[in-house]
Amino acid sequence: MSFEIIEVFVRSVTIERINEDPCKSVPCRVFLNGELVRETEDNVISLYYLTPDSDYTVRVEEGGEAEEKSFKTAHESFLLNVKDFGAKGDGLTDDTAALTASIMSCPADGTIYFPKGSYLSGPLFFKSHMTVWIPKGASLIAQPDRSRYPILPGMIRNRYDNKKEMSLGSWEGNPLDSFASFITAIDAENLSFIGEGCIDGSADKGDWWKNPKVRRTAWRPNLVFLNNCRNVRFQGLHTGNSACWCFHPYYSDDLSFVDLTISNPADSPNTDGFDPESCRHILLLGTTISVGDDCIALKSGKLYMAREHWQPTEGVEIRNCRLEYGHGSVTVGSEIAGGVKDVHVNKCLFLKTDRGLRIKTRRGRGERSVLTGLVFENIRMEGVKMPMTVNMFYCCDPDGHSAYVQDQSEKPATDMTPKIGSIIMRNIKATGAEASFICAYGLPESPIGFIDAEDIEVEFAADAKPKVPIMMDDFPAFSGKSFYIHNAKKVRLKDIRVGGAKDAEPELEAVEEKEISGLRYGI
Numbered sequence: 187m188s189f190e191i192i193e194v195f196v197r198s199v200t201i202e203r204i205n206e207d208p209c210k211s212v213p214c215r216v217f218l219n220g221e222l223v224r225e226t227e228d229n230v231i232s233l234y235y236l237t238p239d240s241d242y243t244v245r246v247e248e249g250g251e252a253e254e255k256s257f258k259t260a261h262e263s264f265l266l267n268v269k270d271f272g273a274k275g276d277g278l279t280d281d282t283a284a285l286t287a288s289i290m291s292c293p294a295d296g297t298i299y300f301p302k303g304s305y306l307s308g309p310l311f312f313k314s315h316m317t318v319w320i321p322k323g324a325s326l327i328a329q330p331d332r333s334r335y336p337i338l339p340g341m342i343r344n345r346y347d348n349k350k351e352m353s354l355g356s357w358e359g360n361p362l363d364s365f366a367s368f369i370t371a372i373d374a375e376n377l378s379f380i381g382e383g384c385i386d387g388s389a390d391k392g393d394w395w396k397n398p399k400v401r402r403t404a405w406r407p408n409l410v411f412l413n414n415c416r417n418v419r420f421q422g423l424h425t426g427n428s429a430c431w432c433f434h435p436y437y438s439d440d441l442s443f444v445d446l447t448i449s450n451p452a453d454s455p456n457t458d459g460f461d462p463e464s465c466r467h468i469l470l471l472g473t474t475i476s477v478g479d480d481c482i483a484l485k486s487g488k489l490y491m492a493r494e495h496w497q498p499t500e501g502v503e504i505r506n507c508r509l510e511y512g513h514g515s516v517t518v519g520s521e522i523a524g525g526v527k528d529v530h531v532n533k534c535l536f537l538k539t540d541r542g543l544r545i546k547t548r549r550g551r552g553e554r555s556v557l558t559g560l561v562f563e564n565i566r567m568e569g570v571k572m573p574m575t576v577n578m579f580y581c582c583d584p585d586g587h588s589a590y591v592q593d594q595s596e597k598p599a600t601d602m603t604p605k606i607g608s609i610i611m612r613n614i615k616a617t618g619a620e621a622s623f624i625c626a627y628g629l630p631e632s633p634i635g636f637i638d639a640e641d642i643e644v645e646f647a648a649d650a651k652p653k654v655p656i657m658m659d660d661f662p663a664f665s666g667k668s669f670y671i672h673n674a675k676k677v678r679l680k681d682i683r684v685g686g687a688k689d690a691e692p693e694l695e696a697v698e699e700k701e702i703s704g705l706r707y708g709i
Contacts, residue, residue: 211248232445268300295315380423414438415435425446454478464499476510479512486521513540519557541572545606549604564612571621577626582657619647634674640680644687
């Protein structure tokens with residue numbers, strides 16, 4: 187057995203067991219400086235209530251084997267208790283002013299501490315070089331009244347040079363005026379949020395989910411918004427009830443989100459769990475997400491942002507995560523005009539989502555919308571209706587049903603044509619599938635580059651109902667279809683086991699190169 191120390195904070199640490207199992211494995215015991223502190227099956231383990239600037243040794247014992255490693259907690263200059271600034275924490279008093287005072291007073295390398303209690307507040311803006319500690323028993327609760335929310339302008343231009351722009355607010359891939367998120371950081375670095383406490387967006391107590399696609403003064407806020415930030419980390423917290431997306435990193439780099447819980451009601455509108463947009467070097471580890479839309483959606487904006495502020499989303503590692511009850515487990519798109527590359531999804535559980543791996547784009551995203559280097563391996567899916575979909579005719583835009591987007595005949599490739607490169611799948615097991623295992627539809631003028639699937643096992647539900655697998659006009663419903671791939675340059679299917687399919691033979695149309703071996707029916 188072995189483990190790695192993933193993140194070290196001022197008062198906590200997160201480690202990860204190295205094995206082949208998604209999320210959980212055989213029981214282990216965790217010792218800190220010789221004292222037993224945890225017995226668990228989890229692969230990702232966080233330890234709290236440590237002392238700053240201190241040396242520790244962590245030992246993990248598993249099945250008669252053991253490994254030991256040392257670390258030192260980070261430096262802390264001062265600990266600021268929010269109650270010393272007048273915060274009541276009674277869940278009734280508006281603590282916005284006291285919390286803002288504590289944040290603005292915090293020196294470099296300081297920690298803002300929330301003792302046990304419920305802190306009602308309007309949106310809060312955080313700065314660089316600080317830690318926010320919300321331990322178990324402490325809750326940070328958003329004011330549900332939209333009149334308490336300031337507005338972030340979508341785009342601000344330099345008054346002396348109109349070509350210089352700064353995007354503050356964002357809505358579905360465009361720089362548009364939006365209400366400030368409950369937790370906001372702009373141009374911040376070296377910022378950490380730790381603890382086992384709660385960040386509650388209170389959207390269920392306001393009117394954010396009524397007429398959700400109607401702009402009222404400004405667009406809905408997210409729960410957490412990181413704009414142009416660097417080295418921001420979240421650990422352990424329970425988050426949810428967001429007005430819109432939960433976590434929205436935006437043009438930010440070097441981010442980690444470990445051992446979190448992200449939860450929204452299943453019927454809450456557009457409440458994605460984790461949506462990094464035009465970001466680089468992201469780790470999402472050991473996190474459980476259950477929301478009202480896509481659990482994870484990797485984005486890079488619509489056409490204007492790609493042309494004027496181009497930044498692909500790249501270098502994304504998603505590992506040991508449990509993703510459930512959303513529309514898609516891991517989605518790429520559809521606001522994806524800047525492209526996405528180098529994504530690795532490994533050792534995850536997908537449970538009862540509509541789709542598992544979901545890629546969606548369309549004509550008009552542009553030539554910089556290149557999606558490639560997408561690797562999915564060691565994944566278990568249970569009750570996922572459509573385990574893998576790729577759709578280059580995605581219709582959910584104001585012009586999504588236009589002839590330009592939906593015409594299936596070949597059109598000239600232009601600077602408005604998106605591309606999909608390589609999609610690699612390894613060691614995936616899906617039970618309870620309904621529509622199809624893979625449904626992929628490329629553009630005739632821009633076929634999908636390479637779909638490579640190996641060591642796959644899929645079992646269809648005995649009572650599978652017909653479902654339309656991709657959001658494309660006039661696409662038929664499927665039930666128990668193993669593979670449907672249309673418009674691709676190369677498809678490789680190796681060591682695939684299909685059980686319970688009504689239509690097991692792969693249906694590959696307009697595929698230039700096919701390589702099929704080890705395809706077996708019945709499990």
